[in-house]
Amino acid sequence: MKYFGKNTWVYFNGAFIKADRAEVDLFGQSLHYGYSAIEGIRAYNTHNGTRMFRAELHFDRLRRSAELVGMPFPWKTELLVEHTYELLDKNNLRSAYIRPLVTTGPNMFLTPAKDANIVIAAWEWGPFLGSDLIRVSLSPYQRPNPRSLPPEAKISGQYVASIVATNEAIQRGFDEAILLDSDGYVAQASSNNLFIEKDTVLYTPAFGSVFPGITRQTVLEIANVLNIDIVEKKLTPEDLRGADSAFLTGTATGIVGIAAVDDVIFPEEWSDTLGATIQRAYKNLTLEKENYEVII
Ligand code: PMP
Numbered sequence: 001m002k003y004f005g006k007n008t009w010v011y012f013n014g015a016f017i018k019a020d021r022a023e024v025d026l027f028g029q030s031l032h033y034g035y036s037a038i039e040g041i042r043a044y045n046t047h048n049g050t051r052m053f054r055a056e057l058h059f060d061r062l063r064r065s066a067e068l069v070g071m072p073f074p075w076k077t078e079l080l081v082e083h084t085y086e087l088l089d090k091n092n093l094r095s096a097y098i099r100p101l102v103t104t105g106p107n108m109f110l111t112p113a114k115d116a117n118i119v120i121a122a123w124e125w126g127p128f129l130g131s132d133l134i135r136v137s138l139s140p141y142q143r144p145n146p147r148s149l150p151p152e153a154k155i156s157g158q159y160v161a162s163i164v165a166t167n168e169a170i171q172r173g174f175d176e177a178i179l180l181d182s183d184g185y186v187a188q189a190s191s192n193n194l195f196i197e198k199d200t201v202l203y204t205p206a207f208g209s210v211f212p213g214i215t216r217q218t219v220l221e222i223a224n225v226l227n228i229d230i231v232e233k234k235l236t237p238e239d240l241r242g243a244d245s246a247f248l249t250g251t252a253t254g255i256v257g258i259a260a261v262d263d264v265i266f267p268e269e270w271s272d273t274l275g276a277t278i279q280r281a282y283k284n285l286t287l288e289k290e291n292y293e294v295i296i
Helices: 029-033 055-068 077-090 156-171 214-225 237-241 274-286
Strands: 009-012 015-018 041-046 049-052 096-104 116-123 134-142 176-180 186-189 193-198 201-205 230-233 245-250 254-261
Touching: 009 077, 015 077, 029 096, 041 274, 049 077, 055 077, 055 096, 055 214, 077 096, 077 116, 134 156, 134 186, 156 176, 186 193, 186 201, 186 237, 193 214, 193 237, 193 274, 201 214, 201 274, 214 230, 214 245, 214 254, 214 274, 245 274, 254 274
Parallel strands: 134 176, 134 254, 201 230
Antiparallel strands: 009 015, 009 116, 041 049, 041 096, 096 116, 176 186, 193 201, 193 245, 245 254
């Protein structure tokens, strides 16, 4: 996977610089302690031109992530959105995955940062987990405890747990890990939210240890418009294993159907599921084939 070349631009603190000229602070907490805030946004090649999906929500969430861990965030959402469109243009990207990253300056103490940098990078990226149905496994690892770090803070250090859980699932021959919370309820995948279908109702784990995904929120809104019953509640591993179908949601992933959890194959044909209906609506929404006001 090539993320940048000689002619790739990144946005850095208000200016555009070449990616191969960007420097990392060797004495910053971001590198040593995972003290940085990140986002993941997608831009789609629509008939209205290149359009980021819900970019304002993503940059607002980035601000909140930084503030939750005491990092300064002096940048305005509208300007960041504007500069990101410029960045896509400079890199000739019509569709892209966009990674804003807030890092902090030199400081080896465990004290909150006094200053911060923002970097925005973008590259072409297909669906994170591919387009085929995936196989998932219940992980022996739990979601990070919400009392040690707020689960809504998208902080780099949180993702070490995601890497460890994904790696464990892949080593056992699965595509992705499903993590339980510390009370034994199903939370989500390592970097995607989870939905299950049972008797023509959709369920998704309620907040607690769950990351507030923007795709998750979009799915709730689509379901409301399409008159699909959808319930946020605590789900047990038995609920998951007994589901008719299931799917994952995330900006990088989009919506991907799940064929099986461990040795249990979901009985409903994916094309007949509510997830498949929502997957089509989500695609139309991101490609602006359907007017947002009409569908939502
Ligand atoms: N869970 C985690 C832990 C995530 O990092 C993400 C984003 N990659 C998601 C869920 C999905 O969130 P969104 O729909 O906002 O991309």
